[in-house]
Amino acid sequence: MNKEKIGYYIKMRRSLLSITQNDLAEIAGISLRSLKDIETGKGNPTLNQLEKIAEPLGLVIKLEVRNG
Amino acid sequence: MNKEKIGYYIKMRRSLLSITQNDLAEIAGISLRSLKDIETGKGNPTLNQLEKIAEPLGLVIKLEVRNG
DNA sequence: GTCTAAAGTGCATTATGCTGCACTTATAAT
């Protein structure tokens, strides 16, 4: 998953949970500006930022061997 | 996966492929210093850094729904 | 023990992510 896909995935997941960017940013404890950049595939978030966003969305970050 | 686990996973994967930190850093196109910090769970790498490291190791970064 | 290669650490500099502010652009409802 590249930045664009990760951003899109977060956006879709947030949409599924029916919360706004503003709400998620507050819950996650990050700036609205950063969340917007991440969802639009811009920027280059740190692992901390991603984890803060993933957690309230019920998502987890994984590192796996390609394919299998 | 938190920073520590991701670092450890990278370290183990690199070890499995029998390459040094120096080699991986060069192949990945990142600094040796950064790779060291990432493998030891220090620092807070960006998505770009992780992707650069993951690629030559045959790893992929994923974002998934927790559990299922 | 010595020697060597690999891995880890402290520190200063540079590059860039994170943030807040102001503004613009959708999108939807009335």
Place this chain on the structure above:
DNA sequence: ATTATAAGTGCAGCATAATGCACTTTAGAC
């Protein structure tokens, strides 16, 4: 067409990730 809400953008300042250098520590080979 107006209004309201959510989402996207440019920019500047601050915080910190990324880097290079010098050094120390560890792990193995001899």
